[in-house]
Amino acid sequence: MKRKTDLRSISWQDNCVVIIDQTRLPGELRFLRIKDVHALWQAVKELKVRGAPALGAAAGLGAYLAVRNSKAKDFESFFPGLKKALRYIATSRPTARNLFYGLERIERIALHNRSKGVAQIKRLILKEAQRIMDEDRVSCRLIGEHGERLLKSGDTVLTVCNAGMLATVGEGTALGVLYAAQRKGKRIKVYACETRPLLQGARLTTWELMKHGLDVTLICDNMAATLMRQGKIDKVIAGADRIAANGDAANKIGTYSLAVLARFHRIPFYIAAPASTFDVSIAHGKDIPIEERAAEEVTALFFRKPVAPERVKVYNPAFDVTDQALIKALITDKGVIRPPYHRNIRRIISLKRGHATE
Known part of the structure; x- marks a missing residue:
């Protein structure tokens, strides 16, 4: 078992979102590997991952899962798919502000970089999701x-x-x-x-x-x-x-x-x-x-x-x-x-x- 200081409720590992399945606790410490946005939406809805700041991370990573296999050749054909994914993730839980905060940040990073190639925008979306996670670690320490x-x-x-x-x-x-x-x-x-x-x-x-x-x-x-x-x-x-x-x-x-x-x-x-x-x-x-x-x-x-x-x-x-x-x-x-x-x-x-x- 990982040490207490090593545990993360949500992380990005080996091209997957990895979460602790919180519906199994305290009886079992089980990690789930999530590879698509629909599984992530379900995990959020079923409280397998929960807590406002963790949902901000889930939103950002979910957006990347939704578009990473996009075949779009340019921003004009790529962005509608991203926007659809953001709206979909937003339907999972309505109260936590951080979920929407994460989605808004992903949309902004895409719009700001609309002149770049689709592959580069995808990388920037993942980087922004990881930045959301890094910032939350700092925020927790400061709180x-x-x-x-x-x-x-x-x-x-x-x-x-x-x-x-x-x-x-x-x-x-x-x-x-x-x-x-x-x-x-x-x-x-x-x-x-x-x-x-x-x-x-x-x-x-x-x-x-x-x-x-x-x-x-x-x-x-x-x-x-x-x-x-x-x-x-x-x-x-x-x-x-x-x-x-x-x-x-x-x-x-x-x-x-x-x-x-x-x-x-x-x-x-x-x-x-x-x-x-x-x-x-x-x-x-x-x-x-x-x-x-x-x-x-x-x-x-x-x-x-x-x-x-x-x-x-x-x-x-x-x-x-x-x-x-x-x-x-x-x-x-x-x-x-x-x-x-x-x-x-x-x-x-x-x-x-x-x-x-x-």
Whole structure:
């Protein structure tokens, strides 16, 4: 088995996209080799690869898979096929900003180099996808460095879903803060919410925290309030899938509940995310598109054993939006952003628009 520091949720190896199949964890560490865009779309839809930053990488690599065998002789015949592939990948999951960020960067690099030959444009598309991955590794490290300063040795942190190396190309956003604190020698304890209905906290977060040697305790989602009342939580840190211009943040369903509880119990609540997760074209969180997923995710225990009556009506939004007023600070690769968010996000976040200069 690879060492914890060698594991990558997604990578490009031997002309294939290689991902950890996260639906198999924690029971089995299985790597999947993906060779075409349709298999990649399915892997994204089925959460075999997941997490906003990782989806940005998947988008870029998926675009390359879609066009690498194109027979087009010039840009005018090549670009419609690329555009079709980008639209197709965009239908996989609607909420994560990074997926669209990755697609936009690929389109820009192609348009900027339209005067070049098709073979060279293909190489530049792959290079841009790899650059997205390289940048995310750096972003994760910077998020960790900025965020760990908010933690004291002896703190106990509550987190939800999975915002670690499994959700990024680097070592994570929310969990990256914990890993950075660990490297600084700080003693940090973690409570991980199981994160219904697909148990990303139970299956993924506890798995990787244990691999990193952090003190982690798993709880059911409905235990968080009791822990806070008992004084067992010092901070709450979550990731994000999309952040609006005013600081409202979409993340895994249940995050908003934790923010409300944290406010009532006077516990600082933080969101950790890279600049690429911010969507300044959306003014408020109410306009963030929220993915609704299959009823079976709720009615069956991880698709295997029914836990609800047949034909029961189900509402299954994958994400909720935390109001910016509940967020103590946004921990980013650009630094820690504090209120007023509507002013400071635009001042501090300079969204990377790609390197369309090749």
